Amino acid sequence: MSLALEIRNLQKHFGGLHATRNLSMEIPRGELHAIIGPNGAGKTTLLTQLSGELRPSSGSVFVNGRDVTKAPPHKRAALGVARSFQITTLVKDMTVGENVILALIANSGHAYRFWNRYDRNAGLWRAASEAITRAGMAPNLLHRRVADLSHGEQRLLELAIALARDPAILLLDEPMAGLGSEESRAMTRLLGSLRGRRTILLVEHDMEAVFELADRITVLVRGEVVAVGTPGEIRRNEEVREAYLGEEA
Amino acid sequence: MTDNNAIVATSAERSEPVHDAVRGHDRDFLAALLILFLLALAPFILNLAGQDFWLDVLLRAMILGIAAASLNLLIGLSGLVSLGHAVFLGIGAYSVGILADMDITNGAIQLAVAVTLSGLYAFVTGLIALRTRGVHFIMITLAFAQIIYFIMVGLRQFGGDDGLTINFTSTFGDRIDLGQKPVLYYVVLGVLALVLLSFSRIIKSDFGLLLKAAKGSERRVMAIGFDPFRYRLAAYVAAGAVCGLAGFLDANFTSFVTPESMSWTNSAELIFIIIVGGLGTVSGPILGALIFLLLEEFLGGLTTYWHFWFGLFLIAVVVLAKGGLAGLLNGRGART
Ligand SMILES: Nc1ncnc2c1ncn2[C@@H]1O[C@H](COP(=O)(O)OP(=O)(O)O)[C@@H](O)[C@H]1O
Numbered sequence A: 001m002s003l004a005l006e007i008r009n010l011q012k013h014f015g016g017l018h019a020t021r022n023l024s025m026e027i028p029r030g031e032l033h034a035i036i037g038p039n040g041a042g043k044t045t046l047l048t049q050l051s052g053e054l055r056p057s058s059g060s061v062f063v064n065g066r067d068v069t070k071a072p073p074h075k076r077a078a079l080g081v082a083r084s085f086q087i088t089t090l091v092k093d094m095t096v097g098e099n100v101i102l103a104l105i106a107n108s109g110h111a112y113r114f115w116n117r118y119d120r121n122a123g124l125w126r127a128a129s130e131a132i133t134r135a136g137m138a139p140n141l142l143h144r145r146v147a148d149l150s151h152g153e154q155r156l157l158e159l160a161i162a163l164a165r166d167p168a169i170l171l172l173d174e175p176m177a178g179l180g181s182e183e184s185r186a187m188t189r190l191l192g193s194l195r196g197r198r199t200i201l202l203v204e205h206d207m208e209a210v211f212e213l214a215d216r217i218t219v220l221v222r223g224e225v226v227a228v229g230t231p232g233e234i235r236r237n238e239e240v241r242e243a244y245l246g247e248e249a
Numbered sequence B: 001m002t003d004n005n006a007i008v009a010t011s012a013e014r015s016e017p018v019h020d021a022v023r024g025h026d027r028d029f030l031a032a033l034l035i036l037f038l039l040a041l042a043p044f045i046l047n048l049a050g051q052d053f054w055l056d057v058l059l060r061a062m063i064l065g066i067a068a069a070s071l072n073l074l075i076g077l078s079g080l081v082s083l084g085h086a087v088f089l090g091i092g093a094y095s096v097g098i099l100a101d102m103d104i105t106n107g108a109i110q111l112a113v114a115v116t117l118s119g120l121y122a123f124v125t126g127l128i129a130l131r132t133r134g135v136h137f138i139m140i141t142l143a144f145a146q147i148i149y150f151i152m153v154g155l156r157q158f159g160g161d162d163g164l165t166i167n168f169t170s171t172f173g174d175r176i177d178l179g180q181k182p183v184l185y186y187v188v189l190g191v192l193a194l195v196l197l198s199f200s201r202i203i204k205s206d207f208g209l210l211l212k213a214a215k216g217s218e219r220r221v222m223a224i225g226f227d228p229f230r231y232r233l234a235a236y237v238a239a240g241a242v243c244g245l246a247g248f249l250d251a252n253f254t255s256f257v258t259p260e261s262m263s264w265t266n267s268a269e270l271i272f273i274i275i276v277g278g279l280g281t282v283s284g285p286i287l288g289a290l291i292f293l294l295l296e297e298f299l300g301g302l303t304t305y306w307h308f309w310f311g312l313f314l315i316a317v318v319v320l321a322k323g324g325l326a327g328l329l330n331g332r333g334a335r336t
């Protein structure tokens, strides 16, 4: 079993707040691992430490066996880590296509090209069109400004961009938040289609989706892991039922 | 596809707008070409009309236009508001002045020194300033500029705050002497054309797309795998070098350089120019520079309080035309 992602004794303090408490996780390659837990449990904080935007107070993070604890986000991205954001960070005043093309340019390693014309590169636009289609967006959205997209479309675009980097590890922060039930089902199908081909860490509140998709689930409460297991095990776990799932499960 | 139709159904029903941004960019580009063309004809027309004085105004406008275009790369494209950009005009001009003082009038050497020093200064200060954003960036660029300003005020051997008179203009071989007005005019026009065309190219390049994206969402750019700092530094050095080149030209035009040319009010003037002309547009810097100098000439002739009226004009442009004059020309698509 080779680990795509390993987290050892991760701690994060925000002043007096202990947001990540001695957290360790092992995620084998190809696993779809869901992280659930109440609001404020520290799920986003964890993902942000994995993507490198936030330095842990202590502990370490390994990507494919390599210690990346001190690596900044762009270095981790180069190692195949991609993330989507809970609150979208798309470039609002650029078009859908331009947002995707940026990720495609990143695949080439750098953007020190001052004289090419990305807007006239038919191959690039075709690839961008394919990337959004793969994520379930209509190709005719390619030239629309991101600011003019619906919320659901923006969530899909987040995913399309992450996927365009062809990442080994996907960190998804509540991709279904704010989606309608139809849209959520479509997103679930999309994530299901990725299962096994990428290692996915999925933070999500939509329990229906989580229990359908996940190979394993980690339950996080107040920055601490309270349970890890298969969906069946988590469903049967009394502690989890009381602490978090309540009547939902 | 069918699986995911639900998500996109709402927007697929909306009609697809034609790509406004592309059209706006083309119109902006054509405006720049037209202005360059008119500037090329201007000496003949003004000569026929016996209005040679205006040639000097146009020359100044073109030099300011080059400086403004370089600042446009920072403010318009990268969202980096520098309040110390005029310092590069000074570095370029002092390079000419000090070298001429040492009897080195070889234009190639002067130009190399002007551009290299400007780029070097940009690199060193950029390493520090670009670690900050927003107000802090404004303050640091201003602080660095003030340091250079006071250094030049203090250097008595180069005229101190009286400035340095340049007795010899730059020469390139035996044939080209920038001291000859017509030669200088067309050299400046050529440089301006090169700078504007390069800018139009850069905003549609990978590099330009990245700067624009980093302005809109730094986290996104980093998550995708880019280090925005390096690209901003490259832009900062390029902008500094080009503005240094403008300073080199300015020294040959005025035959004089003072620390005043590097003052923060001069930097602010460059910001005025690109805002009035249109942030991030190709034609904006030269359009803004022309308007700025024409207003100065007209209003300055009518009243000594012309800055007051210019202020009102600036407010009107900012309120009524968010994309600047080039923005008006191009419709909303002109904004990059
Ligand atoms: N940058 C920060 N500074 C201070 N406190 C933070 C910061 N980010 C998150 N927190 C706090 O850490 C806790 C965990 O937040 P978060 O990771 O966003 O939770 P979740 O994503 O599980 O809802 C919350 O109490 C939140 O207020």
Ligand SMILES: [Mg+2]
Residues within 6 Å of the ligand: A043, A044, A045, A086
């Ligand atoms: Mg969260």
